[in-house]
Amino acid sequence: MRGLVAVLLAIMTGLFCLVITYLPKIGSADTAPNRHVTPVYIARSAEDTGSPNIVTGVIIDYRGFDTMWETSVMFLAGVTTVLVLTSNTMGRKPEKDGEEGEVIK
Amino acid sequence: MKEPFGGLILNVAFRLLVPFTIVYAIYVLCLGEYSPGGGFQAGAVLSVGVLLSRLILGENAKFNVLGKTSVVLAGVGTFIYAFTGWLTLFGGAKFFLDYNYMPIHMEPQHEMHALGIFLIEIGVAICVMMTIINLLDAIVKRGADNGDVE
Numbered sequence: 484m485r486g487l488v489a490v491l492l493a494i495m496t497g498l499f500c501l502v503i504t505y506l507p508k509i510g511s512a513d514t515a516p517n518r519h520v521t522p523v524y525i526a527r528s529a530e531d532t533g534s535p536n537i538v539t540g541v542i543i544d545y546r547g548f549d550t551m552w553e554t555s556v557m558f559l560a561g562v563t564t565v566l567v568l569t570s571n572t573m574g575r576k577p578e579k580d581g582e583e584g585e586v587i588k
Numbered sequence: 589m590k591e592p593f594g595g596l597i598l599n600v601a602f603r604l605l606v607p608f609t610i611v612y613a614i615y616v617l618c619l620g621e622y623s624p625g626g627g628f629q630a631g632a633v634l635s636v637g638v639l640l641s642r643l644i645l646g647e648n649a650k651f652n653v654l655g656k657t658s659v660v661l662a663g664v665g666t667f668i669y670a671f672t673g674w675l676t677l678f679g680g681a682k683f684f685l686d687y688n689y690m691p692i693h694m695e696p697q698h699e700m701h702a703l704g705i706f707l708i709e710i711g712v713a714i715c716v717m718m719t720i721i722n723l724l725d726a727i728v729k730r731g732a733d734n735g736d737v738e
Contacts, residue, residue, distance in 0.1 A: 532687075533698025534705065539621050543705050547685035551669050554712050558666045561719035562659065568726040 592646030602644045606651065609637040617713050621702070627709035631716025638721055658718040658725060665715030672707045 507514040524541055532540035542550055594602065613633035620626030641649040653661070672685065679689035687704035694700050 533696075533701040535622055539626070539705065543626075543708055544685075544687065544701065547673070547708065548683075550708070550712075551673065551685070554666055554669050554715050557719060558662050558715050561662060561722050565659070565722050565726040568730045 594644035627712025668711030
């Protein structure tokens with residue numbers, strides 16, 4: 484069974500290595516995501532959003548809803564981290580100056 | 589961080605440093621539309637201003653955010669963002685954050701976009717600033733509870 488899994492993994496890795504040469508070049512203008520909506524952003528950003536910077540136009544105007552939830556996620560992550568950090572583990576008070584502390588020193 | 593560790597030299601240096609930090613943060617916030625920058629970065633720089641003054645002057649610093657205020661203000665920042673979206677909806681927009689329908693009418697229409705973008709960036713900046721302060725508060729409190737920091 485383990486031998487079979489190993490052979491399968493080797494075949495899959497080989498296939499990936501073969502296929503990777505057919506991937507489009509990074510940053511190429513002809514790839515599907517770059518042909519879909521990017522030209523519209525570049526052509527119409529100035530007149531649609533009035534922002535002199537295309538990045539600002541895309542992030543905050545075209546995709547403002549996305550950025551709103553990014554901000555919310557960051558706020559929630561901050562609050563959650565604070566809750567985790569300020570709570571004592573399992574409701575116990577942390578020991579102070581026990582013998583173990585002496586050993587560590 | 590309750591105990592300030594500023595001496596004479598640190599006090600004088602920080603008096604020069606903190607105002608410029610804040611002015612630079614406001615610059616990044618307002619110029620974010622034209623150049624690299626914007627709400628997230630401005631918030632980070634603003635929090636550096638607060639944390640510097642707190643490091644050096646301790647809890648008595650004039651420019652400081654204490655206790656639970658930072659949690660509340662982080663929420664307020666997020667709320668400002670969402671409220672801008674609601675404002676456009678109240679103005680009759682068909683989708684969230686369509687700045688053409690801001691309730692304040694301005695000519696040309698690009699001005700309304702600029703106002704909306706600025707409101708949003710303010711919200712983001714407040715949220716980022718207060719979240720960073722919040723995290724540092726929690727870590728310092730944790731350390732003080734465990735007896736690591738005097």
